[in-house]
Amino acid sequence: MIYELYYWPDIPGRGEFVRLALEAAQAPYRDVAREAPDADRFDAVLDVLEDEATPELPFAPPVLRAGDRLIAQTPLILRYLGEHHGLAPADERRRLWADQCQLTIADWLVENHDTHHPLGPSLYYGEQKAEAARRAGLYRAERLPRFLKYFEAVVARNPAASGWAVGEGLSHVDLSLLQMMTGLRYAFPRAMQRLEPDCPHLRSLHDRVAALPALRDYLASDRRPPFTEEGIFRHYPELDG
Amino acid sequence: MIYELYYWPDIPGRGEFVRLALEAAQAPYRDVAREAPDADRFDAVLDVLEDEATPELPFAPPVLRAGDRLIAQTPLILRYLGEHHGLAPADERRRLWADQCQLTIADWLVENHDTHHPLGPSLYYGEQKAEAARRAGLYRAERLPRFLKYFEAVVARNPAASGWAVGEGLSHVDLSLLQMMTGLRYAFPRAMQRLEPDCPHLRSLHDRVAALPALRDYLASDRRPPFTEEGIFRHYPELDG
Numbered sequence: 280m281i282y283e284l285y286y287w288p289d290i291p292g293r294g295e296f297v298r299l300a301l302e303a304a305q306a307p308y309r310d311v312a313r314e315a316p317d318a319d320r321f322d323a324v325l326d327v328l329e330d331e332a333t334p335e336l337p338f339a340p341p342v343l344r345a346g347d348r349l350i351a352q353t354p355l356i357l358r359y360l361g362e363h364h365g366l367a368p369a370d371e372r373r374r375l376w377a378d379q380c381q382l383t384i385a386d387w388l389v390e391n392h393d394t395h396h397p398l399g400p401s402l403y404y405g406e407q408k409a410e411a412a413r414r415a416g417l418y419r420a421e422r423l424p425r426f427l428k429y430f431e432a433v434v435a436r437n438p439a440a441s442g443w444a445v446g447e448g449l450s451h452v453d454l455s456l457l458q459m460m461t462g463l464r465y466a467f468p469r470a471m472q473r474l475e476p477d478c479p480h481l482r483s484l485h486d487r488v489a490a491l492p493a494l495r496d497y498l499a500s501d502r503r504p505p506f507t508e509e510g511i512f513r514h515y516p517e518l519d520g
Numbered sequence: 521m522i523y524e525l526y527y528w529p530d531i532p533g534r535g536e537f538v539r540l541a542l543e544a545a546q547a548p549y550r551d552v553a554r555e556a557p558d559a560d561r562f563d564a565v566l567d568v569l570e571d572e573a574t575p576e577l578p579f580a581p582p583v584l585r586a587g588d589r590l591i592a593q594t595p596l597i598l599r600y601l602g603e604h605h606g607l608a609p610a611d612e613r614r615r616l617w618a619d620q621c622q623l624t625i626a627d628w629l630v631e632n633h634d635t636h637h638p639l640g641p642s643l644y645y646g647e648q649k650a651e652a653a654r655r656a657g658l659y660r661a662e663r664l665p666r667f668l669k670y671f672e673a674v675v676a677r678n679p680a681a682s683g684w685a686v687g688e689g690l691s692h693v694d695l696s697l698l699q700m701m702t703g704l705r706y707a708f709p710r711a712m713q714r715l716e717p718d719c720p721h722l723r724s725l726h727d728r729v730a731a732l733p734a735l736r737d738y739l740a741s742d743r744r745p746p747f748t749e750e751g752i753f754r755h756y757p758e759l760d761g
Binding site for chain 2: 335336337348351379382383386389390393400414421
């Protein structure tokens with residue numbers, strides 16, 4: 280089976296969390312919008328959101344087509360891929376714990392997005408710059424350190440002491456933490472320089488994931504969309520303190 | 521086994537989504553903070569967030585203790601309770617679809633919360649009223665209708681045509697949609713009056729859930745925390761247009 284990933288073509292966004300799992304699993308997939316002719320890139324995503332043939336109506340991308348199924352919601356796609364490709368713990372209790380971490384990463388991602396879009400997705404950044412400056416200040420001072428400290432503790436307290444987030448082996452949680460660390464370094468380089476010394480476990484987890492043979496080439500390839508000021512992780516120096 | 525629910529004692533918040541599942545399942549549980557002496561109500565919740573004995577560190581309440589396990593993240597608690605108490609479809613594909621709906625409800629809940637807290641949880645409403653007015657206007661005009669239309673379609677397009685959201689029978693998704701409808705009617709009565717005529721399936725689903733024998737008494741009891749201007753659903757007339 281060849282998976283199909285539907286996500287906006289020009290940003291890493293939430294789609295990148297799915298791509299990292301597909302790449303780490305070396306699962307064959309089509310990145311539908313990125314492989315489409317220029318004129319059809321967005322329609323490819325919009326069409327799947329209105330697919331009348333599926334009873335599982337997606338609300339928003341990313342959407343993964345797996346055979347005759349459509350699966351939306353990043354944490355759920357990752358659970359599905361994790362279970363089918365050895366990127367989730369075999370034990371049910373630990374698998375649920377991996378899901379729990381993934382849901383907290385999803386919450387973290389929203390708060391990150393809201394630093395530049397505190398008034399919501401309907402307005403451009405330029406229409407909410409003053410509000411963004413206030414929200415980003417609070418994020419850097421309170422929420423960002425809290426999320427980092429939490430995930431640092433998750434890795435440090437993993438009873439398997441494997442250096443991975445959950446259990447003995449690599450899981451989708453580690454892949455997503457790589458993306459969070461990479462994105463945060465892009466968006467908030469100054470804040471991260473201040474905070475990273477307290478996150479030795481997250482730093483070495485990042486390096487270990489980035490060095491995985493299955494990912495190393497991908498991360499350097501043009502299949503990986505670069506961070507830009509259109510995505511979730513945006514570098515606006517005025518929001519970095 | 522007697523479950524233990526840990527959630528802030530005075531608001532429905534996310535805890536209420538879990539309570540509705542426990543009540544509908546008629547599962548025995550302690551509502552720890554609400555049953556604690558006044559002086560200990562908040563500590564009961566804070567303590568469980570710092571429980572060194574669990575490898576599954578919660579980030580935020582609600583937290584459910586099930587035997588020797590702690591489970592956090594509302595959609596995950598609902599999946600767990602759903603599977604153990606007949607509130608999730610038996611079929612794996614449909615169970616995943618129920619999870620997908622629950623994750624979209626979680627996203628919707630965040631956007632609802634952000635109408636009164638667009639600058640994040642660190643400031644009071646009174647410190648972000650102008651920003652809240654802008655965000656709430658966009659929410660009423662764009663996002664609220666979009667989420668309502670989506671879940672109306674979910675119920676209308678359920679291939680089982682059962683009147684429930686997923687499959688043949690009641691699931692945790694229906695319980696959560698009751699809470700969304702109830703909360704939205706409390707917070708945005710004028711907007712909902714305008715939008716509800718287009719949501720006949722959601723309206724009758726709401727009425728059907730509210731009439732369930734296992735829930736009817738609970739909904740009228742003082743075990744159910746009332747909506748107030750401390751929770752996620754707040755009625756500020758200035759945000760209702």
